[in-house]
Amino acid sequence: MRVIGSRLLSLLPVLFGLCLLSFALLALVPGDPVTAMLGMEADPAAVATLRAKFALDQPLPVRFIAWFGHVLIGDLGRSIQTGRPVTATVLTALVPTLQLGLAALVVSLCIAIPAGIIAAARRNSAADMAVSIMALTGLSLPSFWLGILLIVALSIRLPLLPSSGYVPVLTDPLEALRHIILPALTLGAGMAAATMRMTRAAMLDVLSMDYIRTARAKGLSRRRVVWRHALRNALLPVVTLVGLQLGQLLGGVVITESVFAWPGIGKLTVDAIFARDYPVVQGAILVTATLFVLTNLATDLLYTVLDPRLRVRR
Amino acid sequence: MLEMTRRALLATPVVLAAGAALGQTPKTLTIGVVSDPVTLDPAFSASFFENAVFYCLHETLLVAAPDGSISPGLATHSNPEPMRHVLTLRPGLTYHDGTPVDAASVKANLDRYLDPATASIRKADFGPLADVVVTGPLVVELRMSAPYAPLPLVLTNRAGMVVSMAAVKRLGADFATQAVGCGPYKLRSWTKNSELVLERFDGYWRGPNHGFDRLAFRPIPDETVRLANLRSGTLQLIDALPPQSVAGLAQDRSVRVSQMPSLGFNAWSFNVTRKPFDDPRVRRAFAAAVDPSVIQRVVYFGTGEVAHGPLSPAVGWAFDKAYAPPGFDPARAKALLAEAGITAPLPVSITVTNSPQMVRIAQVAQAQANQAGFKVEVKQIDPTSLITVLRQRDFDICMSPWSGRYDPDGNTYFWFTKDGPNNFAGYDNPQVTTWLQQARTEADQAKRVDLYHKVQDQLAQDAPVLFLHFDAIIQASSAKLSWTQYPDAVWRLYDAKLV
Numbered sequence: 001m002r003v004i005g006s007r008l009l010s011l012l013p014v015l016f017g018l019c020l021l022s023f024a025l026l027a028l029v030p031g032d033p034v035t036a037m038l039g040m041e042a043d044p045a046a047v048a049t050l051r052a053k054f055a056l057d058q059p060l061p062v063r064f065i066a067w068f069g070h071v072l073i074g075d076l077g078r079s080i081q082t083g084r085p086v087t088a089t090v091l092t093a094l095v096p097t098l099q100l101g102l103a104a105l106v107v108s109l110c111i112a113i114p115a116g117i118i119a120a121a122r123r124n125s126a127a128d129m130a131v132s133i134m135a136l137t138g139l140s141l142p143s144f145w146l147g148i149l150l151i152v153a154l155s156i157r158l159p160l161l162p163s164s165g166y167v168p169v170l171t172d173p174l175e176a177l178r179h180i181i182l183p184a185l186t187l188g189a190g191m192a193a194a195t196m197r198m199t200r201a202a203m204l205d206v207l208s209m210d211y212i213r214t215a216r217a218k219g220l221s222r223r224r225v226v227w228r229h230a231l232r233n234a235l236l237p238v239v240t241l242v243g244l245q246l247g248q249l250l251g252g253v254v255i256t257e258s259v260f261a262w263p264g265i266g267k268l269t270v271d272a273i274f275a276r277d278y279p280v281v282q283g284a285i286l287v288t289a290t291l292f293v294l295t296n297l298a299t300d301l302l303y304t305v306l307d308p309r310l311r312v313r314r
Numbered sequence: 315m316l317e318m319t320r321r322a323l324l325a326t327p328v329v330l331a332a333g334a335a336l337g338q339t340p341k342t343l344t345i346g347v348v349s350d351p352v353t354l355d356p357a358f359s360a361s362f363f364e365n366a367v368f369y370c371l372h373e374t375l376l377v378a379a380p381d382g383s384i385s386p387g388l389a390t391h392s393n394p395e396p397m398r399h400v401l402t403l404r405p406g407l408t409y410h411d412g413t414p415v416d417a418a419s420v421k422a423n424l425d426r427y428l429d430p431a432t433a434s435i436r437k438a439d440f441g442p443l444a445d446v447v448v449t450g451p452l453v454v455e456l457r458m459s460a461p462y463a464p465l466p467l468v469l470t471n472r473a474g475m476v477v478s479m480a481a482v483k484r485l486g487a488d489f490a491t492q493a494v495g496c497g498p499y500k501l502r503s504w505t506k507n508s509e510l511v512l513e514r515f516d517g518y519w520r521g522p523n524h525g526f527d528r529l530a531f532r533p534i535p536d537e538t539v540r541l542a543n544l545r546s547g548t549l550q551l552i553d554a555l556p557p558q559s560v561a562g563l564a565q566d567r568s569v570r571v572s573q574m575p576s577l578g579f580n581a582w583s584f585n586v587t588r589k590p591f592d593d594p595r596v597r598r599a600f601a602a603a604v605d606p607s608v609i610q611r612v613v614y615f616g617t618g619e620v621a622h623g624p625l626s627p628a629v630g631w632a633f634d635k636a637y638a639p640p641g642f643d644p645a646r647a648k649a650l651l652a653e654a655g656i657t658a659p660l661p662v663s664i665t666v667t668n669s670p671q672m673v674r675i676a677q678v679a680q681a682q683a684n685q686a687g688f689k690v691e692v693k694q695i696d697p698t699s700l701i702t703v704l705r706q707r708d709f710d711i712c713m714s715p716w717s718g719r720y721d722p723d724g725n726t727y728f729w730f731t732k733d734g735p736n737n738f739a740g741y742d743n744p745q746v747t748t749w750l751q752q753a754r755t756e757a758d759q760a761k762r763v764d765l766y767h768k769v770q771d772q773l774a775q776d777a778p779v780l781f782l783h784f785d786a787i788i789q790a791s792s793a794k795l796s797w798t799q800y801p802d803a804v805w806r807l808y809d810a811k812l813v
Contacts, residue, residue: 030695031702037352038435039360040701040716041728041735046433053433081352083487093506148542155546163548164346164532164539166508259539261532263508271507274698275352 007297015289019071022285023064026278032056033080033276054080067282076283081275086283090265094287096166097264100187100256101249103180105242107188108195113238115192116199120207120234121226131196138193147186147259154182164261183260187253191245198241202234235306243299247292341527343795343810346540346552350507350533354493356475357427357434362717365804366553367531368472370512372495373519375401375420378470380574380800382629382720388415388476388496388519389454391469396461396757401469403452408517409478410500417448423476424456438728438735439473441465441754461755463762464721471719498808499529507533518808525796525811541790544569550792551810553803556671557615560788572799573788575628577718579621579725580675580783582664582711583704587740590660591710597777599650600662600711603686604679605642606782613674614783621781623770624716624725628784628801632722632763639774647686659689665703665712668694672713675782704738714738714779718802722766723754730773741778 034050035042051057055066070077076086119131155163161182167175206212207230215225254266265284272280351364356372359365377387384391389401407415424446427436442460449455456465468474481494491504498520499512512529516522532549534540537556543549545566555563555571563571584591584600591597606620619627622641627633640646651660664679666672673694680690695703703709716736718725728734731747746769753765773779787803797810 029699031698035701035705036698037358037360038433040704040714041360041435041438043435043438043735045430046435046437049430049433078487081490083490089506096508144536148538151539151542151546155548156542159546163543163546164534165548166505257507258535261508261534263505267507271350274696276698 004297004301007300011290011293014293015286016068018289019068019282019286020064022282023067023278024060026273026276026281027060029273029276031276033278036275036277037081067279071286076286077279079272079277079280081272081277081280086279089268089280090283090287093263093265093268093284095168096262097250097257097266099169099180100183100253100262100264101246103184104187104191104249105246107184108191108245109242111188111192112195113199116196116238117203117226117231119196119200120203121222123204128200131200135193135196135200138189138196141190142255143186143190143253144255144259146189147182147256150182150186151259164259166260166262183256183262186259187249187256194245195238195241198238199234202237203230206230206234232306236303239299239302239306243295243302247295250288250291250295341525342530343526343528343551343807344530344532344549345805346534346543346549347531348533348535348540348554351510353490354501355490356472356477357432357436358490359472360435362803363553365472365802367510367512368475369497369804369806370499370529370808371493371497371501372472372475372477373497374470374474375476376466376469376474378467378720378800380798382467382631382801384466384470387470387474389420391466393466396755397458399456399458399465400449401454401456403454404519405452407496407519409481409494409496410515410517411478411481411494413478413480415476415496417450417452417454419479420454420476421446421448422479424454426479426482427473436473439468439471441468461757463754463757464719464723467719467721467724498524498806502528520808524808526807529807544790544792547792550795551797551805552790555788555790557613557617557786557788560615560617563790568793569790570793570795571788571790573617573786574799574801575619575626576785576787576803577626577628577720577725577801578716578785579624579626579718579781580713580715580785581621581624582780582782583709583714583739584711584778584780585707585709585740586778587707590654590656590662593654594776595650595654596656596660597780598775599647599654599686600683600688601777601780602640602643602647602650603683603688604780604782605682607642608682609675609678609782612678613671614785617788618786619784621784623773623781624729624779625722625766625770626718626725626784626801628718629720629722629725631759632766634767634770637767637770639771644682644686651687656687659684659687661689661691662710663691663693665693665695665700665709667697667700667713669697676713707738707740711780712738720802722762723750726750726766726769727754730769730778739778741776743772743776746772746776 034047034056038047055063078085079089115131119128122128151163154161162179165179167179169176212225212230215229254270257264257267265288269281269284347366348363351367352361353359354371359368374387375389376391377385388407389403392400394400403415403417409415426432427434441462442458443456444459445457447455447457478494482489485492498515498518500515502511502513504510510531514524514527534543540552541559544552560571563569584597586592610620622637622639625632664676666676676692680692683690704712704714727750728736730741731750732742749765749769753762756762787801789799791797794812795810796813
């Protein structure tokens, strides 16, 4: 528990630094929310009025201190463009992102782990070659193109699945499932390719170790050696990779979200950057960064479950 | 028999998916748009793409037909004196929240647009509007400080949209996302970046004859994906079809492509306030070096029309088909540069947004201008930075696209008068300013046309802006959908229905 506590405390300076950096970087980009909002026809007097209303005429440090002061009491402010509370805006976008991220992870693991194990256990066989080709293809395919291919195949040629849109699970679970399949496949395929290669490499490494030879010498079946003795040790680097992938997913996947009209946090953040909607950008960065760091922490904790030698001894 | 069974089997998922694609409720029209609206409040709507939703959710005081002719909307209009416009509202109308659409509410709406504290971008649309006076329960008088011919057309645009002021007060900042208007459809739900759903409003002034119970707008920024969704049946109507897709869709019987000239123009502003384009000879040289007909063929795939001035072919009464100022002529470009004392290749930059189409246009112009004695660099920026770059005049040549207005005043006054908000070039020709001021106060349409043609001629000589193209409005729908196309690219879907 103390380890978790200290890790959580170390999160605070990281997040503060991130807020400061993103605030400064946004200010460096030309344009501001008022010009983005009022467009080319804007009257200079109207621009000035709105800039004053949103305190954009204040010096940058003053704006940062005011914003951060509110953050400390749990208030992320309101979107300049829509007037909606940032917390609600970000959390609303986070739910679809979490759903898509987890669905893609399930797709990825269901493909990658068995394929990686088979490829390693039957090294240089036709199955290994097939897995390597699949992995290379998966890594090479841009998600944008794969998304369109899946739409053409499963929505146009074989009209089985909807090609875009999001349905909340609580509204209609079946429709929610139908809508998530294509984006999850698009995203999961790319992730699976990397995980598959990592699983294969880690398994090959472990399978060449002495204790595996000993296990085989004891007369254990090949299946038992692979699944019971080798897999658990081989999973450590795979968990690291999956943890990083999940962290990135929680930050949103703009391209997949755009292709499938998925209302996730990635698209929200990019739109907010284009609109220079500073409070939304800051809020989204803060929330996704926190999730990223927490995911990494969870990954580290999972190591100790997989490998008892890594547990901190007291 | 076997063939029949196979066909039946193949057809089954199509039918099931079509049912699903049309939504759980059978009468939902699902529409693919370029982007989500930023706001639903007409006072702050600046995005061109928001209009797709606006004309379904809100209603205008007057109505423009596709040919630009004006007819009554929520109100009838009369202009008994040049400085007095009278609007008489239809009786018994309400907003979506049940509050009445009456004279007091219209005044409150217009006052809100005009109030500097609101900082609405609609204020400029009203020109010399001095006062809004309620003269009866359903009668409002708009009193001008000077005659203003474009006013009726302004009232067919976002400035003529009225909203429930009770909702404005009640919702405060949330009005932007929960707007209450009096259009044919009312807001049902909005999942940002995924779907905005409108639901039929039975109190609509044209009566409850809606072809659909619901309209669902899905933002899909990529044109290829939008088209794939249309072909899959998930969407039944899409906006902004890329020109290169038009020919390929000719064979697809399930899709209907509709196109017509747009009101706006695609042009580039020269920065006339600094070297080298402060010299009109250099501007004319650049204009002569670029062949817009090549751009039309290569980038627009033959859609739309080459532009020679700001007056769009969509505004038939003002557009002069025969007008053709001196065009592409590399020899003349070189001669003009020599006359301006320029002997070495002249380094200039073209700033465009990073959309593939805009970059392609700049690259074509770059290749042509380099042949004529320029040394062109193409700078790419994001769309939000564009406004800042234009306003700060931080450019040599910068793209300045315009969505256009039904009245020629909207394509000229703001662009070419000295203090016009869209005069990004920094152009200052007192004669042009005078003509444009006369044109907006002149009631006689023939005299107005004459003035706009004089302006067009003068612009060709002064070349503050290089006109490139009148884009075509290209939209596509399911072949079974009947709907009306407008030159402002905006849908009014009260009359859309399946046939």
